Amino acid sequence: MADRTPHGDFYGALGVPRTASTDEIQRAYRKLARQYHPDVNSDPGAEERFKEVGAAYQVLSDPDQRRRYDRFGADFRHVPDDVDERAHADGRTRYTSAGRGVGGFEDIEDLFSGLFRGRGGGASIPGADQQAELELTVEEAYRGGHKHLTLRGSGQRDYDVTIPPGVMDGQRIRLAGQGGTGSGNAAAGDLYLIVRVKPHRRYRLSGRDLHIDLPVSPWEAALGATVPVDTPGGEVKVRVAPGASSGRRLRLRGEGMPDPRGKPGDLYAEVRVMVPKRLRKRERELFEELAAVSEFDPRGT
The missing domain is CATH 2.60.260.20 (Urease metallochaperone UreE, N-terminal domain)
Known part of the structure; x- marks a missing residue:
C-alpha cells in the first residue's frame, strides 16, 4: 500500500503524538476506522481517508516497522534491513550496509542513490504490504471456513479467504503476495485482513x-x-x-x-x-x- 498520508506522516494521520503508546495508537485507529468506513460514511473522501488511516496503523502497530519509520521516515521501506545508522562528530548521519565495510554509504542520499541504481536506471522495490477489514458474524468466526471478499479501491479485487475456526476480533489473516505490486522483478507485498466481529443480537x-x-x-x-x-x-x-x-x-x-x-x-x-x-x-x-x-x-x- 502506498503511503497515503500527507507527506507520509503516519502519526498525523492517526492524530497521535510520536510518543503515543500502542494502546493509544489502537484506540485512535479504531475510532477513525469506524468514522471513515465506506459502509457508514458516504462522503466522497471517506474511503481515501479510511485507507490512509489503515496504512498508518499497519506501520505504527508493528514495533519493527514503527522503529524503522521513526529512523528513516516515509521511505523506510526502501532501506535494507542490514543498514546500520551511526552519528558522527560532524553532525552528519552515516549509514553502512553489511558487507560494505567502513567505506559504505555516507548519508541517506548516497543510500537511496545506490538502491535506485540498476539496469537502465530502474529500481527493484518490493511491493508494500496492505491491509483491509474483514467483517464476520459470530457464527462465521466460530466455525471458520471460506468467505468471498471483494475489495474496491483503485480497482476491484476478489479473494476467497480461508478463516480459521475461533478467529478473534482484531486478529490478522495474512494473504501472502496479495499486497502492493513490486517494481522490477521484486516480489509483491502481503495483504493483511483485520478481523472485525460484528455485534450480535444474541451473543x-x-x-x-x-x-x-x-x-x-x-x-x-x-x-x-x-x-x-x-x-x-x-x-x-x-x-x-x-x-x-x-x-x-x-x-x-x-x-x-x-x-x-x-x-x-x-x-x-x-x-x-x-x-x-x-x-x-x-x-x-x-x-x-x-x-x-x-x-x-x-x-x-
Whole structure:
C-alpha cells in the first residue's frame, strides 16, 4: 500500500503524538476506522481517508516497522534491513550496509542513490504490504471456513479467504503476495485482513467467552427445568436449578469460541424470568390462587 498520508506522516494521520503508546495508537485507529468506513460514511473522501488511516496503523502497530519509520521516515521501506545508522562528530548521519565495510554509504542520499541504481536506471522495490477489514458474524468466526471478499479501491479485487475456526476480533489473516505490486522483478507485498466481529443480537463476546440471555418461565424458574440453549455450535441442554431468579448465571464449559492452540472459551447463560403479556382465563385463575396462598415476598429480606 502506498503511503497515503500527507507527506507520509503516519502519526498525523492517526492524530497521535510520536510518543503515543500502542494502546493509544489502537484506540485512535479504531475510532477513525469506524468514522471513515465506506459502509457508514458516504462522503466522497471517506474511503481515501479510511485507507490512509489503515496504512498508518499497519506501520505504527508493528514495533519493527514503527522503529524503522521513526529512523528513516516515509521511505523506510526502501532501506535494507542490514543498514546500520551511526552519528558522527560532524553532525552528519552515516549509514553502512553489511558487507560494505567502513567505506559504505555516507548519508541517506548516497543510500537511496545506490538502491535506485540498476539496469537502465530502474529500481527493484518490493511491493508494500496492505491491509483491509474483514467483517464476520459470530457464527462465521466460530466455525471458520471460506468467505468471498471483494475489495474496491483503485480497482476491484476478489479473494476467497480461508478463516480459521475461533478467529478473534482484531486478529490478522495474512494473504501472502496479495499486497502492493513490486517494481522490477521484486516480489509483491502481503495483504493483511483485520478481523472485525460484528455485534450480535444474541451473543456477547468477552475474549473467547460467550454471554447470552436465557429466558425461562416463572414455573421453570421456580420448579427447575432442563431447557435448550442455542450456541454457535448448535443446540445444547442446560439444567436450571429450582428457585433460579433473574440474573443467575449458568456456565457451560467449552461452549464458547474455539481456540486452535488451546482450550475453548465458556458460554455463560444468564437467567431471565419472563411472564406472559396476556393471560388466558385459567392461567389468571391459577396465578390468583398462587398469590392467595403463597407467603413469598420478593422484597423481603
